[in-house]
Each structure stands twice: as C-alpha cells, then as structure tokens.
Amino acid sequence: MSNAFARIAFTARVREEQARLGSAGTYDRRLSPDVECDDELGPREAVFLSERDGFFQATVSEAGWPYVQFRGGAPGFLKVIDQRTIGYADYRGNRQYISAGNLRHDDRVSIIAVDHVRRQRLKLLGQVRITEDPEIVDLLNGFDGPKADRGIVIRIAAFDWNCPRHIPVRLTDAERDSEIAHLTARISSLEQELANKGVATPHVTP
Incomplete structure (x- = not known):
C-alpha cells in the first residue's frame, strides 16, 4: 500500500477499527514519519490509467452524502499529464451536474479504475480543478468523437494498488x-x- 494513501485514508476511526480487528500492526510502518511518502505516478500507473475506458469517481455533497459516478470514454480519454496530474474531458450527460456541483463545494475526489481482464485496480485520491480554458480542454479532448466544453484536472494526493481478490473477470x-x-x-x-x-x-x- 502507498504510504501517502495510508496517511490520508487511515483516520483515527479507521485505526481504531484496524486495532479492533487485528490488522493495525500490519500497517504501522505505513504511518511512520521515517517512511517517505510515495505520491507520484510511475510508468506502471501511467500505462494502466491511459488504457482504461472508464472509472468510478466519488465526490461529497454539502450535506455530507457521497456520490459515485461512472465516467467512460474511449481508451486514452483519461490522460496522465505529469507524475502528479491527470485529467479528462467532461462530456455532457443528463445535465444533472451532481459531481460538478459537489466539486465546486469540495474539490476532493476519490477514483477507482479497474482492469477486469488482468484483475487489477488502482485507487486515487486527489483535488479537482474544473476548467474551461480552451487550450486545456483541447488537450483533454480526443481526436475523434464528442467534444467537451470543459475539462477536469486532478492533482494527485495519493494512490494505491488495491487487492485483486474478488475482482470478476470480464x-x-x-x-x-x-x-x-x-x-x-x-x-x-x-x-x-x-x-x-x-x-x-x-x-x-x-
């Protein structure tokens, strides 16, 4: 597990639950101040994300409710801009704008991308900037297919390769x-x- 991811995800209540269920010791080193945080995407993560044709994205509303949405497109629609930044073109859907509204309130986002064939999944935590800058939107738009009016740029705070157990092969x-x-x-x-x-x-x- 990524140290940076553990430091964000392992809140006090989470640590209490780990202690209660006997897994706290397994993760102690991840929270040690002597261990460097590894929060930059490497070649493995970059290739994995660029091959995906969809992912699940979670945001939080003003009322504290989580909202999960599936974002899809042709493989490559999710672009790795640099080691700490990814982005995608925000195509128009049913015009409810729930994710967009949530992100205007709280820019934090959680993403999980899955490769069902190889039984791999990658979790990411980050902060979103919604942009209508034409240069950035053009960068995120694909050469073919629909064109988006705005882009979602995500600054990665942490990531973690999840356990492959229970991933169905599809x-x-x-x-x-x-x-x-x-x-x-x-x-x-x-x-x-x-x-x-x-x-x-x-x-x-x-």
Whole structure:
C-alpha cells in the first residue's frame, strides 16, 4: 500500500477499527514519519490509467452524502499529464451536474479504475480543478468523437494498488472478439496438424 494513501485514508476511526480487528500492526510502518511518502505516478500507473475506458469517481455533497459516478470514454480519454496530474474531458450527460456541483463545494475526489481482464485496480485520491480554458480542454479532448466544453484536472494526493481478490473477470466486446479470433486460429492450427497426420476430425466452431 502507498504510504501517502495510508496517511490520508487511515483516520483515527479507521485505526481504531484496524486495532479492533487485528490488522493495525500490519500497517504501522505505513504511518511512520521515517517512511517517505510515495505520491507520484510511475510508468506502471501511467500505462494502466491511459488504457482504461472508464472509472468510478466519488465526490461529497454539502450535506455530507457521497456520490459515485461512472465516467467512460474511449481508451486514452483519461490522460496522465505529469507524475502528479491527470485529467479528462467532461462530456455532457443528463445535465444533472451532481459531481460538478459537489466539486465546486469540495474539490476532493476519490477514483477507482479497474482492469477486469488482468484483475487489477488502482485507487486515487486527489483535488479537482474544473476548467474551461480552451487550450486545456483541447488537450483533454480526443481526436475523434464528442467534444467537451470543459475539462477536469486532478492533482494527485495519493494512490494505491488495491487487492485483486474478488475482482470478476470480464471482457469488453473488443477483448471478447480478440479472444474468439485467437481460439478460432488455434483450433484451425490443431486441425491442420491432425490432418497432416492423417487423422480425421470433426470441424469445431467455438
């Protein structure tokens, strides 16, 4: 776990719960002042985020209620600007503006991005700046598809690679089609090998 993430997420009440359930000692070192905070995205995080076609984003309202929203787009719509900054084009949806309103009140955001195929997930905490600066919006907009009128720029405060346990394996349409094509080619290859050996086989359709 990231030390920076632990220092933000492990509040006094969280530490009480860890102590009560027997995991406090496991995380003691993460909170030691002698351990340097690791709050900069590395190559692994940058590649992972740039490959995602969606993520879940949580904000908090004035009344203290959490609000979770799914943000999606073509792979690459979530852009890594530098080691501490990511951003995405804020496309128009149903015009409720709940996340936007929450972020105007409290700029803190929590994000979780999941790769269901490799069973990996990355959690991020950060602070948001909503911008209509045309240069930044152009940077965040993709070359194809819809154009956004504003951008969301997130300054990363901490991140953490989450435990892969309980992540279901799911394929996108493109991933499924690629897997089917791979299996079809493998079947054809095996059938050809058997045919070359004079072994008759029924044709199998995956």
